Amino acid sequence: MNRTFLYNVSANIITFILMMLMSVCLTPYIVHTLGVEAFGLIHLTQNMINYLSVITASLSAVVVRFFSVAAHKGEMEQAQRYLASYFVSSIFLSISLFLLCVLLSHQLVDWLHVPAYLAKDTQIAFMLGGLLFMLNFVMSGIGAAPFYANKLYVSSVGQAIQMFCRALVIVFLFTVTTPAIWHIPLAAVIGSFAAMGIGIYYFKKLIPWFSFQWRHVSLSSSLTLVRSGVWHSLEQMGILLFLQIDLLMTNLLIGAEATGQYAAILQFPLLLRTLAGTLAVVFAPTITKLYSNQDEQGLIRYAAKAIKWSGLFVAFPAALLGGLAGPLMLLWLGPAFEELKWLLMIHAAYLCLTLMFLPLTYVPPAFNRFKVPAVVTLILGASNVLFAYGLTQLLQLGLYGIASAGAIVLLMKNIVFLPFYTAKITKQKSTIFYKHTVVPLLGAVFIWGFCACIQAVYDVTSWWELFCIGGIGFILYMGYLYLLAGTKQERIQLMRKVKQAAAARAVSR
Structure with missing residues (x-):
């Protein structure tokens, strides 16, 4: 780096x-x-x-x-x-x-x-x-x-x-x-x-x-x-x-009060999407430059690493959000919103899976390939409207139907279409990008499970307790990253840099 x-x-x-x-x-x-x-x-x-x-x-x-x-x-x-x-x-x-x-x-x-x-x-x-x-x-x-x-x-x-x-x-x-x-x-x-x-x-x-x-x-x-x-x-x-389209459908199908509730719930999923988007765009200039220099093999390697590191960055906050959804809603907006924690869990779960693939969205534009992603995205978007209507009106799932429809469609786009299409235009094996998702997903499961275990034995009732759980989870996640996310060479380089920094600080004193 x-x-x-x-x-x-x-x-x-x-x-x-x-x-x-x-x-x-x-x-x-x-x-x-x-x-x-x-x-x-x-x-x-x-x-x-x-x-x-x-x-x-x-x-x-x-x-x-x-x-x-x-x-x-x-x-x-x-x-x-x-x-x-x-x-x-x-x-x-x-x-x-x-x-x-x-x-x-x-x-x-x-x-x-x-x-x-x-x-x-x-x-x-x-x-x-x-x-x-x-x-x-x-x-x-x-x-x-x-x-x-x-x-x-x-x-x-x-x-x-x-x-x-x-x-x-x-x-x-x-x-x-x-x-x-x-x-x-x-x-x-x-x-x-x-x-x-x-x-x-x-x-x-x-x-x-x-x-x-x-x-x-x-x-x-x-x-x-x-x-x-x-x-x-x-x-x-x-x-x-x-x-x-979620808020518009909520307003038209359910009402103004439900729109306000869902708008509040969406704040954290929107933040996660923003985080993933801002991380993904960091990789975009290099992807564009590698394409401009006709270094397609370098582009593939870089895109694969981008998936891994983007996933690792997003996995922790997404898993923490899902694992602590109940006490977070209670402390943040009050008892009236606590039952909506399941909505937050649905969003956190599918975002853990889908957001890590966002760096790949910059590969087709670099190759000037816009047509196929546009058609597929438009079809999936229309499918989301139909799914949301069916789950909300026909199955009477309310807000959970709208959230579930969005989860299904985003999973189809980011996990199925995007990696397969990127592999096709770069002439690689169709499964080349999936192996880089294992470590981020295991990290998300680890943190979510940790939060669930804490709540099983302890009732979280204050912001201080919530922050403490988050802090402990962060320390555990850093240990996970050190042991499993990086290669042996990367760990050696990291320790060497830490020792060099410590030595330089000691000399300056």
């Missing part, structure tokens, strides 16, 4: 921890201040706005790839055309989509189960959420700089600043004014502007050779991005259908 990789991983983990702390503290604060129905509508409106990514993904999902490949090949003029064309296209498209959000906001309360007293606030929140989405769309181009330079910790700094600003603004608005739903997206917009300032500063610093000029704005470059991105748009549609 080189220094840049360690910086990227460390920054992403620190950002995740901050995000988790913010969520743990803000979620009960918002739920108890605004009410469970209002909390559900906050996340539901943002999820609905995210459906617009089906349109924007045709540009934002591929610009980083095309820019990086061109720049790594030394085609700087072409790289500048891709990025300049993206900025102009994204700004014009953002304005158009924001106007669409304003128009749709007037129909929103007629489509959803929205209490009358929350109708106006929900409309305002939807428009502010649209503005937030458009800001993030434009900022995707700014993210090309840290991706190309393989300095993703820069993006993590921006995310951390955005989270702090958002939290401070929420607390400020709730304190000095009457709390309202639209305060949440407004705080996110303010935080996004702060992150944009940081992003622009580092954008200029990391790629000083880029300068926006109108002569670089090219219709042909935009069309190239759109032609490759149209398949990603279809894939994004499928992703939305099995990752961000």
Whole structure:
């Protein structure tokens, strides 16, 4: 592992921890201040706005790839055309989509189960959420700089600043004014502007050779991005259908109160997905660079290691979440939410299995293969809607039906399709990636079993006890990693570095 990789991983983990702390503290604060129905509508409106990514993904999902490949090949003029064309296209498209959000906001309360007293606030929140989405769309181009330079910790700094600003603004608005739903997206917009300032500063610093000029704005470059991105748009549609349809279906099939309960439950699974996504993207620049250098064997070896280490990072928090779901729900949101611990366990269980394969999602784009993943994802997304409806309405499983449907579909996509398709396009054996999942899965079972054994003999009733169990579990997991996760050579190198650090410290004293 080189220094840049360690910086990227460390920054992403620190950002995740901050995000988790913010969520743990803000979620009960918002739920108890605004009410469970209002909390559900906050996340539901943002999820609905995210459906617009089906349109924007045709540009934002591929610009980083095309820019990086061109720049790594030394085609700087072409790289500048891709990025300049993206900025102009994204700004014009953002304005158009924001106007669409304003128009749709007037129909929103007629489509959803929205209490009358929350109708106006929900409309305002939807428009502010649209503005937030458009800001993030434009900022995707700014993210090309840290991706190309393989300095993703820069993006993590921006995310951390955005989270702090958002939290401070929420607390400020709730304190000095009457709390309202639209305060949440407004705080996110303010935080996004702060992150944009940081992003622009580092954008200029990391790629000083880029300068926006109108002569670089090219219709042909935009069309190239759109032609490759149209398949990603279809894939994004499928992703939305099995990752961000839950709250909408809950609202339509069950009601507003259940939407709020499920939105609260989803906070931790969303954090796990965020952790896995931020870890996976750390491997993406190297995967793209190896492909650009036509080092396919190096790419395969690197992708296999990425699965192993991504799985090991995610296995511990996922297993801890599932193993301590009961006391966590009781202490976090109160007795009214304790029975929903089984929902949290369902999410934790399938995320342990599926999230480790996320680094492979960056291999098909590197090979410019978008069509098959898009079609398969779209089919699976549609299947999720049908499964959720059937399990919820026909079998009367309620929220457990929606959670189970998502688990089935994600298992099919990440465990069956993704490794097999990646092996096919790289001309490897179909089972090449599975052997790297054994150690992470055994680690997850070990930690989950440890938590279950503790609760079998001891009643966890305080945050302090919960943290102590988590701390002991972490120590045990580190021992597991040392003994089983690393090779003998890696353990020897680790001990040598520890001894060298200790010796250097003794000399400095």
